[in-house]
Amino acid sequence: MSDTKAVRAIFLDRDGTLNADSGYVAEPDDVRLEDNAAEGAAALEHAGFALVITSNQSGIARGFLTEVQADEVDARVQALLRERGVTITASYRCPHLPEGSVPRYAVECDCRKPKPGMLLRAARDLGIDLSRSWTVGDGARDVEAGLAAGTKTVRITRDPAESGDGLRNFCASDLAAAARIITARE
Template structure:
């Protein structure tokens, strides 16, 4: 079994400007490349787990998301970082304009994307880490059985206390996550 560093996308990999779907609007968060390089050096796979309700809302389509994702993965590769896979949920349970408006097993806080990655890559969740900027990220990690959960303070963390999820390590900046990579 291997271990993984699971990363949310918006707010962790890129600055969250709201439904980022164009390369021109994609700004990498300070320290993301260094964090991933450290994780790879310590034996972690890098896996992205992201809700993309903008697809259900009709703000962009899957092809646009995949184009941006390919560009992002190439940018990581340019820094010597292999992203094993990007899992995304295009659904929203109630808001949207297309067939993706539906409840699902993959939208965080559900653990569906994490469980799919676990099966595909034979991941030991007890040895893995999840970094996100929303309580739903921490809930998904907890629901999947990931013990090391890191919540980066954001505009979303004031909405709900992380105390609703056991074992959350709260940090102010992504660069503080380096100390959890062992």
Template sequence: MDKAVFLDRDGVINELIYHEEQGIIDSPFTVSQLRIIDGVPEAIGILHDAGYKVIIVSNQPGVAKKHMSNKTFEAIRCRLIDELSKTNSFIDAEFYCLHHPQAVVPDLKEVCDCRKPKPGLLIKASDELDIKLGKSWMVGDGLTDIQSGKGAGCRTILIGKEKCELCRRMEEENARPDFICENLLQAASVIINNNIP
């Protein structure tokens, strides 16, 4: 069995975008908005060199909420992979949940098992790719990422600076991460220095 580092996408691999029309900070809604965060290709390389598969597990309800078309979602996904490949970096696999309980698109309006905070995406990846979850990590910028990772039996890293409100929520939601890092490059260092034999 292999070990993996599961990565949330937006806010971990690529920058979050402020969408003025909607007044929200969210995923990129267009290909031109996609920007890889500094240090990400290097971090992915460090993780691969340490023997980890690097797998994206991400809630992507943009199509369900009609923020973008399925074609645009696929174009953004492909652009991310292309941008990483320009730096000799790669993702081993991608698992996305496109559902949302309040979706505007009827086919995607669902309370599913794959949407984080449930661990369904990680379990699916584990089953399909023969991943040992107990030797793996979940890295994300939200509490749902931490809950999903813990639910699957992974160690967890929260990307972002800890804030008092977030501290309280982490306790209430049983979502305290094992580590908190400022970015994926710092998280890669933590993972390498805390390898599970």
């Protein structure tokens, strides 16, 4: 990455971080934001970070929803955030799963987290400085992808015993708590 690329970003997992993870959400009306997600996203945007969704969506490869349905759900998540004053800069998803039932998506790829392909693509597309960026998600795959891409990480966990294990940089109870961790270090 060249020195002129100074965009700082927060790579946000979608399900379980921004919106409630209730399985394979195929209908926009079923989308509900996680508690404090809009507050946390707003604080990060206010701090000057680009907000980029990076989401594994294996339900597409499993045949539970189509790409069009996934687009509609993603648009709903972004609309709910926009209603609360938050703008998502870009959204990336991986529809692949090697053992999926839809042949077109049942492939190995470099974009399915924990691989860092989505983050690296976003960095290229948007001029993001990965060393000045963070990845936030509720799964180990999110953290692993962030570390592989060279970002700092925050894992969203509701387990008070979980405080980091050398794989994650930080842990937080929700996106607002993650935002406080990140902004205190910037």
